[in-house]
Amino acid sequence: MTKPRQWIERTIEVGLFLSALLSVLVTLGIVGVLLFETVGFFKTVPLLDFLTDTEWTPLFSEKHYGILPLFSGTFLTTSIAMAVALPVGLISAIYLSEYASRRVRTILKPILEILAAIPTVVYGYFALIFVTPLLQKVIPGLSGFNALSPGIVMGIMIVPIVSSLSEDAMHAVPAGLKEGGYALGSTRLQVATQVVLPAAFSGVVSSFILGISRAVGETMIVAIAAGLQPRLTLNPLVPIETVTAYIVQVSMGDTPTGTIEYQTIFAAGMSLFLLTFVLNIVSYLLRKRFREVYD
Amino acid sequence: MQNRQAMRTRKWNQWRDRLFSLLGLSVTTLGVVVLLALLVDVFMDGFARLDFDFLTHFPSRRPERAGIYAAWVGTLWIAVLTAAMAFPIGVAAATYLEEYARKNWLTDLIEINIANLAGVPSIIYGLLGLGIFVRWMDLERSILAGGMTLALLVLPIVILSSRESLRTVPSSIREASYALGASKWQTIRNQVLPAAMPGILTGAILAISRALGETAPLITIGALTYVAFLPKNPIGSEFPFFNLDGLMDPFSVLPIQIFNWVSRPQKGFAINAAAAIIVLLFITFVMNGIAVYLRHRSQKKVRW
Numbered sequence: 235m236t237k238p239r240q241w242i243e244r245t246i247e248v249g250l251f252l253s254a255l256l257s258v259l260v261t262l263g264i265v266g267v268l269l270f271e272t273v274g275f276f277k278t279v280p281l282l283d284f285l286t287d288t289e290w291t292p293l294f295s296e297k298h299y300g301i302l303p304l305f306s307g308t309f310l311t312t313s314i315a316m317a318v319a320l321p322v323g324l325i326s327a328i329y330l331s332e333y334a335s336r337r338v339r340t341i342l343k344p345i346l347e348i349l350a351a352i353p354t355v356v357y358g359y360f361a362l363i364f365v366t367p368l369l370q371k372v373i374p375g376l377s378g379f380n381a382l383s384p385g386i387v388m389g390i391m392i393v394p395i396v397s398s399l400s401e402d403a404m405h406a407v408p409a410g411l412k413e414g415g416y417a418l419g420s421t422r423l424q425v426a427t428q429v430v431l432p433a434a435f436s437g438v439v440s441s442f443i444l445g446i447s448r449a450v451g452e453t454m455i456v457a458i459a460a461g462l463q464p465r466l467t468l469n470p471l472v473p474i475e476t477v478t479a480y481i482v483q484v485s486m487g488d489t490p491t492g493t494i495e496y497q498t499i500f501a502a503g504m505s506l507f508l509l510t511f512v513l514n515i516v517s518y519l520l521r522k523r524f525r526e527v528y529d
Numbered sequence: 530m531q532n533r534q535a536m537r538t539r540k541w542n543q544w545r546d547r548l549f550s551l552l553g554l555s556v557t558t559l560g561v562v563v564l565l566a567l568l569v570d571v572f573m574d575g576f577a578r579l580d581f582d583f584l585t586h587f588p589s590r591r592p593e594r595a596g597i598y599a600a601w602v603g604t605l606w607i608a609v610l611t612a613a614m615a616f617p618i619g620v621a622a623a624t625y626l627e628e629y630a631r632k633n634w635l636t637d638l639i640e641i642n643i644a645n646l647a648g649v650p651s652i653i654y655g656l657l658g659l660g661i662f663v664r665w666m667d668l669e670r671s672i673l674a675g676g677m678t679l680a681l682l683v684l685p686i687v688i689l690s691s692r693e694s695l696r697t698v699p700s701s702i703r704e705a706s707y708a709l710g711a712s713k714w715q716t717i718r719n720q721v722l723p724a725a726m727p728g729i730l731t732g733a734i735l736a737i738s739r740a741l742g743e744t745a746p747l748i749t750i751g752a753l754t755y756v757a758f759l760p761k762n763p764i765g766s767e768f769p770f771f772n773l774d775g776l777m778d779p780f781s782v783l784p785i786q787i788f789n790w791v792s793r794p795q796k797g798f799a800i801n802a803a804a805a806i807i808v809l810l811f812i813t814f815v816m817n818g819i820a821v822y823l824r825h826r827s828q829k830k831v832r833w
Contacts, residue, residue: 247629247714257642257643260657266660270660342558342561351735352742353809359806363574389558392751395797408829422549422550456746461689492761499749511645518644
């Protein structure tokens with residue numbers, strides 16, 4: 235190779251490497267920004283108060299900084315969402331991978347994927363304007379803003395994540411294992427639950443965890459339909475507020491830099507980031523494991 | 530005796546099998562039912578409101594006079610900016626990881642990092658944009674800050690899908706190119722990237738479509754909900770025929786306009802929200818349609 239050619243090759247490789255490295259800088263940036271403001275926050279608010287105080291009222295005159303009410307809101311909506319997404323996603327995955335004919339698959343799968351492509355603000359509208367009034371006909375005590383309706387809608391949104399990743403994992407199970415089951419006279423259900431599901435277990439669990447991570451980080455559905463009222467409760471029928479919705483609520487107002495209100499959203503964001511970080515890494519490692527076993 | 534027992538167990542198993550088949554079909558169709566309910570609901574609420582005036586009016590305190598002019602122009606700006614930044618960087622990063630990277634700790638770190646970034650809640654990217662672009666770089670609540678924030682948000686998705694696509698290019702193509710004396714970069718530029726391009730584009734379009742539906746990160750960096758002007762027109766009549774002053778203007782986008790209208794108690798604004806949702810869903814579906822078409826066409830055309 236000629237000298238200039240070599241030089242070009244080298245420059246391009248370095249340029250491409252820097253692009254790849256940018257993603258690491260993004261993570262560092264996120265951690266840096268969150269850490270910087272969170273440290274400022276904890277100069278005013280003791281960590282113990284943050285973790286144990288049962289009220290969250292930074293925007294009122296009598297201020298309390300207990301993250302628990304926001305966490306209980308996130309926990310509540312996430313639980314409801316997973317109660318929908320888990321069974322529906324898993325059953326869909328088993329149905330699509332073991333039962334459905336080619337034709338049914340090619341119709342149903344893309345429609346499920348559309349569910350994942352719809353902007354979350356649209357789901358928020360749907361939860362508030364359609365699902366809540368519908369539920370109120372069945373549950374008389376249901377408030378206009380509540381955890382139940384956005385939770386259910388969020389669950390539907392997460393179904394494609396759970397089902398498509400679980401299905402991938404089931405698909406990776408070697409045909410020989412399944413055929414062994416059929417050769418012993420098993421039904422499709424027996425093969426699915428006793429051969430495929432155990433073999434694809436780590437992949438399926440990984441999809442659940444990813445689903446939970448999505449639900450924890452979901453913002454607009456709960457910001458629109460759950461009520462923006464921090465409340466330490468597990469009652470799904472009353473207005474609540476999640477960690478994410480709080481960040482939106484503060485951002486909607488005009489909060490000056492450096493104030494404690496401004497810092498609260500970073501402290502809330504830090505908690506959120508740490509939580510989803512653990513979930514994402516566990517899910518990633520599990521996924522990697524099922525790939526290694528059967529590839 | 531034992532035979533009859535076995536027969537009964539078998540019957541029972543087959544019956545359960547069929548029952549599950551039915552359950553599976555109905556549960557899987559549940560998604561379709563919800564999707565239909567959502568679309569019907571939105572169309573019944575908003576379709577009548579959709580007219581030319583709605584597309585060309587600025588927001589207003591009176592719902593019947595309000596429109597989405599500033600919002601859809603803002604969405605267009607954001608789309609172009611996000612694509613212009615996320616696409617080249619994402620493809621470059623993917624090319625490095627697939628074609629150049631050696632298996633070492635740094636590569637492992639970059640990979641696990643990208644996998645994690647793809648799962649970071651979008652609102653966290655909003656806080657990143659607020660801290661770095663809006664405050665530290667002093668870009669204020671500008672379109673540029675919004676575009677950069679969303680570019681970072683979709684970057685991991687672009688990288689992951691581009692890598693997937695690069696991986697499907699068989700190594701025989703590369704070897705043939707090397708055999709003809711091409712260098713590594715010549716091989717990538719002239720053979721590998723063109724072969725992988727339909728898949729890369731599919732992923733990129735889906736990523737941009739995702740960015741256009743994002744609300745939370747843009748609210749966090751301070752996009753406005755009431756914008757009664759457009760950013761400066763980028764196309765000028767005098768030399769050099771374009772200017773980028775508009776990049777520093779405040780902006781709104783469709784999802785934020787929708788959020789603002791949904792949050793108001795008056796019925797008229799809910800109708801506006803539904804009408805704006807129809808426009809947003811139209812954009813989303815068209816982009817997804819293009820992506821699916823590209824993927825379909827490339828799968829038919831090339832068979833190695």
